[in-house]
Amino acid sequence: MTPSPWRVFWGLLEHDLLITRKQLGGVLAQVLMQPLLMLLVFGKVLGTLGYTPPGYARLLLPGLVALNAFFAAAQNASFPLAMEFTTRTIENRLRAPVPLAWIVVERIFAAASRGLVTAVLMVPVGALVLGELSWRAAGLPAALGYTVLGALAGGAAGVTIGSLVSPARIGITFSLVMPPLLFTGSAQFPFPELAAVPWFRALCALNPMTYVSEGLRGALTPEVAHLPAWLCALALVLALVVLTPAGLLAFRRRAITDFGVRRPLRRGRLGFPRDVSGEAVSYLVMKGASA
Numbered sequence: 214m215t216p217s218p219w220r221v222f223w224g225l226l227e228h229d230l231l232i233t234r235k236q237l238g239g240v241l242a243q244v245l246m247q248p249l250l251m252l253l254v255f256g257k258v259l260g261t262l263g264y265t266p267p268g269y270a271r272l273l274l275p276g277l278v279a280l281n282a283f284f285a286a287a288q289n290a291s292f293p294l295a296m297e298f299t300t301r302t303i304e305n306r307l308r309a310p311v312p313l314a315w316i317v318v319e320r321i322f323a324a325a326s327r328g329l330v331t332a333v334l335m336v337p338v339g340a341l342v343l344g345e346l347s348w349r350a351a352g353l354p355a356a357l358g359y360t361v362l363g364a365l366a367g368g369a370a371g372v373t374i375g376s377l378v379s380p381a382r383i384g385i386t387f388s389l390v391m392p393p394l395l396f397t398g399s400a401q402f403p404f405p406e407l408a409a410v411p412w413f414r415a416l417c418a419l420n421p422m423t424y425v426s427e428g429l430r431g432a433l434t435p436e437v438a439h440l441p442a443w444l445c446a447l448a449l450v451l452a453l454v455v456l457t458p459a460g461l462l463a464f465r466r467r468a469i470t471d472f473g474v475r476r477p478l479r480r481g482r483l484g485f486p487r488d489v490s491g492e493a494v495s496y497l498v499m500k501g502a503s504a
Contacts, residue, residue, distance in 0.1 A: 218311045222319050225306065229323035237330075248277040248335060252342050255401070271347070272430070272437050274339045275356075276400030279425035281335045282360045283367035283398070284391065286328030290320060290371025291387070295380045298467055307468055317461045321368035328364035352432030355442065359432065362449040363425030369456035370421075376463035398422030403430065403438040421452035 256270030297303035306316050340346035378386045397413070397420045404427050407414035417423045428445035430437050 218315050221309050221311050222315050225309070225316070225319045226323055229319070230326060233323070233327055233330075245281070245331060245335065245338065248280055249338060249342070251401075252277055252339055257342055270343050271434055272403065273401060274335075274343070274346075275429035275433050276398070276426040277339065278332050278335050278356075278360065279363055279422055279429055280395065280398065280400045282328045282332035282363040283370075283422045283425060284328075284395070285331040286324045286364045286367030287371035287374070287391075288387070289327040290324035290368045291375035291378070292380075292383055294320065294372060294375030295378055295383045298376070298471060299380050301471075313465050313468060314461055317372060317464050318457070320372050321365060321457065321460065324368035324371050325361070325364035328367050329360060332360050332364065348433040349435060352435070355432040356429050359425050359428035359445060359449070362446070362453070363422065366421045366425075366449060366452045366456055369453060369460045372460035373456060373463045376460065376467045394420055394422060399426040403427070404440055405438040421449060421456075424448040424452075 252270070252273060255265060256273045259265045260267070260269055294303070307313075309316060336346070374386060374390070375383070393416075397417045399417055399420075400422070404414070404417055404423055407417060424440070424445040427440040428442065428449070431439040431442050431445065
């Protein structure tokens with residue numbers, strides 16, 4: 214009996230969350246180091262020496278939470294996916310009797326879960342480094358919503374990159390793509406104050422992370438200049454609308470090229486033939502399965 218698409222989805226997601234739990238220490242060390250150093254140097258050391266204005270750390274920390282949500286998700290979607298395509302271990306997932314869209318969305322959710330965890334853990338780390346954390350408690354639900362949307366957008370971007378780039382080039386790609394995204398994501402400065410630099414303001418407006426940073430500032434530190442909440446939410450939804458189909462198209466093209474996935478499924482969706490073996494997905498659906 215073929216399992217339902219929802220059962221396959223949750224089985225694959227449970228499998229990936231189990232892997233995340235086992236690798237949590239390494240994941241945190243990998244993605245928390247850079248934001249921690251930025252907060253320590255720019256928020257604490259330079260502030261103590263008088264090179265940054267008072268209250269700069271209060272402006273910086275929400276941006277670093279946004280940075281963790283977006284980049285941790287993007288990194289944890291792209292690198293493993295590129296490796297799985299090269300080693301052909303992705304074939305087990307491609308054999309699942311569901312449209313490719315389900316597999317892509319599952320990878321986005323799994324990567325977003327890592328981004329969300331690292332973003333949340335950045336909060337106590339920041340409080341420890343700065344010695345205090347005076348955020349508006351009423352804004353926490355909205356802040357969580359922006360963090361989730363940012364992590365999902367990062368996961369979608371990571372799936373797109375991981376499907377397009379080979380492992381041999383993934384490091385180079387990240388070194389070329391991620392620094393510009395990092396420094397145009399408004400993590401270190403409020404977007405509304407860029408009026409004096411219109412060309413740089415235009416670049417920042419194209420970066421989805423800008424709207425995560427601005428949304429978090431508006432929710433947690435409303436006294437700091439920030440974009441309207443509705444604009445941040447709308448921009449992040451639009452980013453998901455653009456990046457998710459882009460990830461699906463890139464993933465589908467890679468699957469066609471590497472594995473010959475050609476026959477369309479019902480309703481015009483592309484995937485494996487209906488009579489493909491379900492052994493791989495049945496294995497993954499089992500609780501506690503490991504790839």
